[in-house]
Amino acid sequence: MTATTAPWRELAHQLADQLAAEGVLRSPQWGTAIEEVPRHVFVPSFYTQQPGGQWTETTSDSARWLEQVYRNEPLITALAVAPNGNQVTVSSSTKPGLMVRMLEALDIEDTHRVLEIGTGTGYNAGLLTHRLGDGQVFSVDISAGLVNAARDRLAARGLTPCLVTAHGGGGLPRHAPFDRIIATCSVPAIPWTWADQVHAGGRVLVDLKRSVHAGTLVLLTRRKDRLEGRFLPRWAGFMAIRDTDTAPPHDPFTVTPAEGTKSWTTLPPLPWDALVPWFLAQAQLPSPIRFGYRGATQHGRPVWAVFTSNEGSWCAVQMDSDHDRREVRQSGQVRIWDAFETAHSRWQHLGEPGWDRLGLTVSADGLHRVWLDHPDSRHHWTLPALRSS
Ligand SMILES: C[S@@+](CC[C@H](N)C(=O)[O-])C[C@H]1O[C@@H](n2cnc3c(N)ncnc32)[C@H](O)[C@@H]1O
Known part of the structure; x- marks a missing residue:
């Protein structure tokens, strides 16, 4: 200088x-x-x-x-x-x-x-x-x-x-x-x-x-x-659009994992560990999902990764497990974790495509159609129109 x-x-x-x-x-x-x-x-x-x-x-x-x-x-x-x-x-x-x-x-x-x-x-x-x-x-x-x-x-x-x-x-x-x-x-x-x-x-x-x-x-x-x-091929994240000049809304309701229906998963609990399938799962989820944690171990690590939807459904996935599978608890009409499992398995079947292979067509009626490789592909996902929260 x-x-x-x-x-x-x-x-x-x-x-x-x-x-x-x-x-x-x-x-x-x-x-x-x-x-x-x-x-x-x-x-x-x-x-x-x-x-x-x-x-x-x-x-x-x-x-x-x-x-x-x-x-x-x-x-x-x-x-x-x-x-x-x-x-x-x-x-x-x-x-x-x-x-x-x-x-x-x-x-x-x-x-x-x-x-x-x-x-x-x-x-x-x-x-x-x-x-x-x-x-x-x-x-x-x-x-x-x-x-x-x-x-x-x-x-x-x-x-x-x-x-x-x-x-x-x-x-x-x-x-x-x-x-x-x-x-x-x-x-x-x-x-x-x-x-x-x-x-x-x-x-x-x-x-x-x-x-x-x-x-x-x-x-x-x-x-x-x-x-x-x-x-674009590389993932990026921005803060979400807000409807008013205030803090974004918080979790709408309480989640008590012990009260949900129990099942097991071998998939990772955090959305950022499986970004593309987590996105594709949205085709089966009628409203946006919020994410948070519940409980804490003696080392301060959360016990549950928790996903909630506006209309009251939720799922909780065990963060740490001594086994090769984790406990899942789900509640409500929308089975959030099941939607993720289904999308993950289809994504694997398609050869685990990255963002660079996905595209989007938006039409005037608000329909969002996600496609693989080409707009006319037989592999596509329709994102449901959003209900206001
Ligand atoms: C990541 S910051 C933008 C960074 C900015 N381009 C810069 O160069 O500093 C996201 C911005 O989006 C704004 N925002 C959120 N909701 C909005 C809305 N409904 N309409 C317009 N801006 C909004 C936020 O207030 C915030 O300033």
């Missing part, structure tokens, strides 16, 4: 080099954006969760703040208090490598008008505006506080994209149509309003997460009567 170079510039340069070396950053335009848009302006502080669960804030007063901000890491930037009193995360600055991966996948051209759902810190809106200019970038967030802060930070760098406080599920009709829509929060179903707001041939990139960990980024192209495209 030379004496005349601001420390952040050197760190931003190193970050761009790292992303290029990893093969994530390919376009010179995004390289310049990473080098010239100062992430630290958009992340004046961030939160870290301690082993006991409590959150601590790191501000610019801390010696390690600047260096951490230019690491290829996501940073939690906003918390809210849930009804049970716990602090939960409601906004973050996405991992730069993931952001660049999405921007590269969108194949953005200089003339494009882009809508971002989930302004958050404003950093990604900053990258987009650096590349495209003020008049071509639009970004919405459900939180007025986040939008206002992002607007001020962008303006301080001379960037004035159109930022709006709105529920991103509705897109931004008064500024449509767009060439690209990028969502940086996950959705349980792709809103057809987005299809209405992209040009024919335009693209939508979003994390489709039906339930916790059940889905990943999908890149859809607007065709005449549908949105269609493939899942």
